[in-house]
Amino acid sequence: MKSLRMSKTGTTRRKIMGAHYTPRPLADFLADRLACKARDSHQTPVRILDPACGDGILLESLLTRLQDSGILHHCEVVGVDPDPLVLPGWERRMGRFGEVHRQLVRGDFLDIAATRRGETELWQSRSGDPTLEHAFDIVIANPPYVRTQLLGAKKAQQLAVRYGLTGRIDLYHAFLVGATEIMRAGGYMGIITSNRFLSTAGGSAIRGYLARNYEIEEVIDLGDTKLFDAAVLPAIFIGRRRQEAPMRRARTRAQFIKVYSHRDRGAKTRDDTRPTTGIMEMVKDGKPGLYRTSHGLFNLTSGELIIGRDPTKIWSLTSREEAAWLRRVRDAAFGLFEDVAVVRVGIKTTADDVFIRSDWNTLPPKIRPEPELLRDLLTHEDARRWTVPGTAHPSALVLYPHEVSRGRRRPVDLERYPRAKAYLESNRKRLQRREYVLNAGRRWYEIWVPQNPDAWAAPKIVFPDISPSPRFYLDLEGYVVNGDCYWITLRPGVPRNIIYLLLALANSSLMTRFHDLAFNNKLYSARRRYITQYVAKYPCSDPGSPHSQKLIALARQMVRETKRDDQSEDHPLHAELDVVVQRTFGLEPAE
Ligand SMILES: C[S@@+](CC[C@H](N)C(=O)[O-])C[C@H]1O[C@@H](n2cnc3c(N)ncnc32)[C@H](O)[C@@H]1O
Incomplete structure (x- = not known):
């Protein structure tokens, strides 16, 4: 098993199979949560499934607890995995539990669950009770996470159709549906997935599905804690399978916990932190606050999971205080950025190596394009706060x-x-290999998404799609913006100086907090994703108010000075700007 878990060749293999094995503390944590459900179950036998079992670490953790409670002999266990290399590890781990009836099914869970053909006898209960056929009481899982690019659009589409999902689905969405369909009503699912389904547009179908099919008990967003070496941030979902979908939206009594790294210049001297041995210890403790681990400071927040009237919309993981703060900011806002401005992504050539270069003047003169067609392009490498220096x-x-x-x-x-x-x-x-360009009736030499060439000349705010901190900057030079950045222009008729108000608000500390709380979409290394659907929803203050006027003046000055002096992004006026932004939304500086 060592080779599977650690080897280099295993890295590619792991990406394809989505095999990021569960670390022991996380396996034990999830097993603890589910063991008490199994103990309270009145079913005999208690049927347990891991639909992507690997070498069985999750089942081993769970069975250890059930053995300690003396109910192991009531249990039946099924693991599924297509990878032949998991067998020795599974045998080793499961061999410890001689008395338990267990099956390892070699195959693709998504095929088996959808067709239930070929392997039927393995899904049936030993008891022979037909009502139990296919029905599991406990599902424990860490299904594969395979990026949509690796999975392929065709396969993703097939899965969406097969599992009744819509939109851009990930592999684990299909696992969630597949495992739910073979669970008994009243059974429990405890599953480790990417946290992306909580907050992305692509997660809407699976959010709706989970809310309809589960009484959700707990959602734990493990954020950028680096418990895994996977590129995605993990979350835990624990829910009880409903008998039937609720007639109207039942209020969730679900709890959430979220844990993210905390970066703070004064962190070393803070005395309000609790020592802890690890992230899962922190989660077990569950008390909100800052914890100190050997890897740094982490902030734990907890509260009630808020699922709105429409469960397909983003689920909000905010504590009572955070929700109250968000409400105050929203109530004090005059409107949203999208009321006065349009937020768009930059151009997408789909052949960057042909269209984008910094060495045009090294080409032979005969094929060196005319200067009128070569335009300055802002990419994420040019991004900095306030402005591109003069x-x-x-x-x-x-x-x-x-x-x-x-x-x-x-x-x-x-x-x-x-x-x-x-x-x-x-x-x-x-260029002609881009068949979609030709199929759309376009010329072979076109840029796939050129945006509106007229709009480049307007004053605009540009920002990179991924950044640890806000880097909104003004462009008055009419540069073209690349697809790794977004840009904001004012709607027709909106006074020109409002662009400075938006710039001041977007770069403020208040907006960064708003961004984190409202959208909950952080990446590793405390980087944030800045995209249209978030920035368009930023609150905007009343442009006519004295505070807004002050912000316009401050932003003008900061742009001017940054441009002239090539100042660092940390402009000395930033602290003052932050205070004015707080006041604009009716908050005191420290709130
Ligand atoms: C994230 S690992 C988890 C393994 C183990 N349960 C653990 O927690 O460490 C995902 C596992 O899913 C398996 N897998 C990949 N595709 C699968 C499929 N279609 N059906 C079932 N298992 C699959 C991989 O071989 C891998 O062992």
Whole structure:
């Protein structure tokens, strides 16, 4: 098993199989939570399933607890895994529990659960009771996490159809549905997944499914605690399978816990932290506050999981205090960013190696595109707070073959640009491989998402899609924005100086807190994701209020000084700006 868990070749294999094995403390934690459910179960036998069992660490943790409670002989265990290499590990771990009836099913759980063909006898209970056929009392799992890119769009679509899900689904969504369908009403699911389903648009179908099918007991967002070496942040879901979907939305009594790393310059001297031996110890303790581990400081928040009237919408993991703070900010807001501005993603060429270069002038003159078509391109590498310094230019230029004529965007006529034409022709094969461009009735040399060429000239705020802290900056130069960044322009008729108000608000500490609480979508290393659906929902203050006017003046000054002096992003006026933003939303500086 060592080779499976640790080897180098195992890394690729692990990505394909989605095999990020559960560390012992997490396995024990989940087993603790489910063992008491099994103890209280009046079913005989208690049927337990791990649909992606690997070498069986989760089942081993659970069975150890059931053995200690003296009910092991009542239990039947089924593990499923297609990987032949898990067998020795499974045998070793399960061999300890001689008295328990156990089966390892070699195969693809999603096929088996959907068709229930071929392996039927293994799903049946030993008791022969037909009502128990296929029905499990406890599901414990850490299903594979396979990125949609690796899974392939076709497979993802097939799974969506097969499991009645919609939208952009991940593999673990199908596992959640597949395992639920073979559970007894009243049975318990305890499962470790990516935390993404809680807060992303792609998670909406599975959120709806879980809320309909479970009395949710607990959701634990393990955030950026690095319990795994997987690229995704993990979460635990524990729920009781409902008899039937509720007629109307039942209030959830679910609890949530979330744990994220805490970065604070004064952290070393803080005396309000509790020592703990590890993340799962912290979660067991469950008290909100800061904990000190050997890997640094972590903040635990807990409270009631808030699922709105429409359970497909983002589930909110905010404590009572955090929810009250969010309410105050929202109530004090005049409107949202989207009321006065449009937030868009940058261009997507789908052939960056052809269209985006920083070495155009090294090309032979015959194929060096005409300067009119080469435009400065802002990428995440240019991103900094407030503005691009006056001395700096974007590092890349994009060959931008689009123009506006009579108010409509169109591809340029290449006959007018013979050198650009020659360059593009020399890449024709590569560009024509983008069949979707041709199938959409577009020219072979077009950029896939060029946005509106006219809009680049307007004053705009640009920001990178991923950043540890807000890096919203003003561009008055008419640069084009790349697809790793987003950009904000004012709606027609909105006074021009409002762009400075949005800039001040977006870069403030209050908005960073709002972002974290409202969207709960942090990545590893305390990085945040900044996308249209979040930034468009930022609260905006009344532009006519004295506080807003002050913010406009401050932001103008900060842009000016950053540009002139090439100042660092930590402008000395930032603390003052933060205080004014707090007041704008009716809060005292420390609130
Ligand atoms: C995240 S690992 C978890 C393994 C183990 N339960 C644990 O907690 O350490 C996911 C497991 O799912 C298995 N797997 C991948 N695709 C599967 C499928 N379609 N059906 C069942 N298991 C699958 C992998 O081989 C891997 O052992």
